[in-house]
Amino acid sequence: MNNIDTAGAHAGGVPAIRVVIVDDHAIFRSGLKADLDARVTVVGEAGTVEQAIAVIAQTRPEVVLLDVHLPGGLGGGGREVIAGSAALLSSTRFLALSVSDAAEDVVSVIRAGARGYVTKSISGTEITDAVLRVAGGDAVFSPRLAGFVLDAFGTAPADIADDELDRLSARELEVMRLIARGYSYKEVAKELFISIKTVETHVSAVLRKLQLSSRHELTKWAAERRLL
Amino acid sequence: MTTAISRPQLVRSSDRVIAGVCAGLAAHLGWPVRMVRIGMVVAALAGGAGLAFYAWLWIMVPTADENAKRNARRPASPIAPAVSAPGPLPVPADFVAATFPATPFPAGVTYPDGPTLPDGPAFPGSPTQGSPMQGAPVQGAPPWQPGPAPASGSVPGTATSPWFRLRRMPYGKEILLGAGLLLAGGILTARMLGLDVPLGTLIPAAAILGGAAIAWMQLDETRRAGLLDKTKADQAGGWARLGAGLALVVAGVLVMVSGSGSWEQTWLALLASVAVLGGVALVLLPWGLKFWRDLEAERAGRVRATERAEIAAHLHDSVLQTLALIQRRAGNEHDVVRLARAQERELRGWLYRDPGKEAGQLSERIKAAAAEVEDSLGNAVDVVSVGDTAMTERHEALVQASREAMVNASRHGGGTVSVYLEVADGGVEIFVKDRGPGFDPQSVPADRMGVRESIIGRMKRHGGTAVISSSADGTEVRLRLPSDAADNGEGKS
Known part of the structure; x- marks a missing residue:
């Protein structure tokens, strides 16, 4: 899917996904690099906002693993990196990676354009899976992010009259609930008797609503919310 | 006087007819409320003395709520009851009037060992004479006993040095105000008795003193509040008070200097002085601003340092200890994971906890x-x-x-x-x-x-x-x- 030569390993003939890791902790970067399996290859690293924007522009990775909190720039952290790489958003996808569980951080980086959010404590395999999913154009929701979405949009399904961007449909709510309960996409599909592809469609739709909804409560909610 | 400390504090009661003064007084003195009320009415008929006394207490005695707030703000000490019982009043009025020039006296009341203080030889009458408490407020409030008029001469001296003692004690304001009223009463009485009081100089002097006192009180209060603890209302009130004090002082000085001459002359002088003041302010403004900014910066720095110290203390108690434990248990994966998880949870709770959340x-x-x-x-x-x-x-x-x-x-x-x-x-x-x-x-x-x-x-x-x-x-x-x-x-x- 990429026409640039892939330097990394190949798994079953599928070219490895090219990834840039942006995190201000060198220890964490090297640890993550060691954890990621052969399906991805790390083509660049950055520790600050400026470095990140430069490295991303130069290497044009498919996926950027992006820490929410970064030094440098105007203090915007991960959001600023995404904004600075706006021209590449069609080809480069961002997966937010954070130790912060604060809704404010998570929601702001998602609304800036990240395709998903995972916590740093998940395993290398899980991160690799998430990277592949994001590279494939899907959204990655952790249980906690699903919880935030449910909290922000409310747990009541949308009426027809509602602005569709401001509420979740009944099906989307079901999917979000299951993800919040710790279900994988596969398990969600099994539980709801739908295909994994449909689950991914629902999740992407929710992501779009989360990013585009002008619902004023959303930002306010995230800013006010300082929960664990 | 030791008995004063064991008495219930003099506060305005919430069980009230008008302002809770009588009920509060009754509770304080241990008398029946009805008696106090009747006494108050009788005193009110006697030339309005009761009315004046009532008004005085109404203004000076805090309500129970206010009092609680006041005590919460200041370190609790046994002095409060002694002072809130009309401080200088328990002793005979002439004694108070006589000691007014030496303002440190009220400060004696504020000290826990107050009872031992009045044995200073400087005081003409023994303060322990008679019953110090019983009924004293009633006889003490109307200060119409010939006080020494020359008090005004010695006041400027006392206003400076004892002030610093005064401001450290609660109710200093009230005591000062009471002393001023006593002085005024004394002067009035003296005039009634036919003595010649140089009102022309006394009134401006009093104005200057009063203005200075008001302004200083203001400074004192702002300092106590840390100069920056600005609730908007407080600040507005503060500026108003400062302005009033300044106006009083200026007016007093003007009248004194111009010899209370014609209105026109005073007006001209006022204009000139305002112009001069304005000029001085203009010159001093940059310096004052710089001073203010330095002060703010220093304060902010102090706050930051405190914050940093708190964070350091917390990290030391939690994270560093856990890291040390993890190093010692490095062989046991299970323990390490458990320690790390527990520490993470604790730190997260500390970092992201919403203090407003119940x-x-x-x-x-x-x-x-x-x-x-x-x-x-x-x-x-x-x-x-x-x-x-x-x-x-x-x-x-x-x-x-x-x-x-x-x-x-x-x-x-x-x-x-x-x-x-x-x-x-x-x-x-x-x-x-x-x-x-x-x-x-x-x-x-x-x-x-x-x-x-x-x-x-x-x-x-x-x-x-x-x-x-x-x-x-x-x-x-x-x-x-x-x-x-x-x-x-x-x-x-």
Whole structure:
């Protein structure tokens, strides 16, 4: 899917996904690099906002693993990196990676354009899976992010009259609930008797609503919310 | 005077006819309220003395609420009752008037060892003479006993040095005001008795003194509030007071200098002085601003330093200790993971906790239960919560049941446990999921209390339900507790 030569390993003939890791902790970067399996290859690293924007522009990775909190720039952290790489958003996808569980951080980086959010404590395999999913154009929701979405949009399904961007449909709510309960996409599909592809469609739709909804409560909610 | 300390504090009672003065006074003196009220009315008929006394107390004596606030703000000390009992009043009025020039005297009242103070030889009358307390306020309030008029001459000297003592004590304002009123009363009496009092110089002098006192009080209060603790209202009041003080001083000086001459002359002088003041202000303004800014910067720095110290202390007590432990237990993966998880949880709680969020919410309890299970069994328990509600007795049962479910999931699942809490209008739902090998809920032996009794039975007893579904992919326990309204309907059926 990429026409640039892939330097990394190949798994079953599928070219490895090219990834840039942006995190201000060198220890964490090297640890993550060691954890990621052969399906991805790390083509660049950055520790600050400026470095990140430069490295991303130069290497044009498919996926950027992006820490929410970064030094440098105007203090915007991960959001600023995404904004600075706006021209590449069609080809480069961002997966937010954070130790912060604060809704404010998570929601702001998602609304800036990240395709998903995972916590740093998940395993290398899980991160690799998430990277592949994001590279494939899907959204990655952790249980906690699903919880935030449910909290922000409310747990009541949308009426027809509602602005569709401001509420979740009944099906989307079901999917979000299951993800919040710790279900994988596969398990969600099994539980709801739908295909994994449909689950991914629902999740992407929710992501779009989360990013585009002008619902004023959303930002306010995230800013006010300082929960664990 | 020692008895004064054991008396109930003089505050305006909430049980009141007009302002609670009489009731408060009665409580303070231990007299019947009715008597105090009748006495007050009688005194009011006697040339309005009672009215003046009543008004005086109304202004000077705080209400019980105000008093509590005041005491909360200042360190509690035995001096408060002694002073709030009309401080200088217990002693005969002439004694107060005589000692006014030496203002340090009231300060003596404020010290815990006050009783020993008045034995100074400088005081003409022994303060212990007569009954120091009984009825003293009544006879003390109308200060129409010939006070020494020349007091005005010595006041400027006393206004400076004792002031610094004064301002450290509570009620300094009240005492100062009382002394001023006593002085005025003395002067009036002197005039009535035919003595010639040079009012022309006395009034401007009094104005200057009063203005200076007001302005200084202002400075003192702002300093006490840390110069920057600016509630808007406070500040406005402060500026008003400062302005009033300044105006008084300027007017006093003007009248004194211009010899209380024609209005026109005064007006001209006023204009000139305002112009001069304006010029001086213009010159000093940059310097003042710089000073102010330095002060703010220093203060901000201090706040930062305090914050940093607090963070350092917390990190030292928690994170550094845990890191040391982890190094020592590096061989034991299980312990290391458990330590790291526990520390992470603690730090997260400290960093992201919302101080405004009230404690005792359901989500908090669920998280606490998860933390407990995590600590005791070592497997991570992730809690995601949507919505929240205050704890009730029924929720307590829910917490217990979900805790039991978490224990089972952690023990038998052997991996990360996901807990999802959703609070909606209809009720509370909790899902506890693990990725263990699963089991057949039907095959659980009847004697196994865990699932049957602690989870299913408990939920049923409180009007809820518990469903356990298990497969090879893991087990999920779903607990549902309908809200009270829904429960009432169900419970009765």
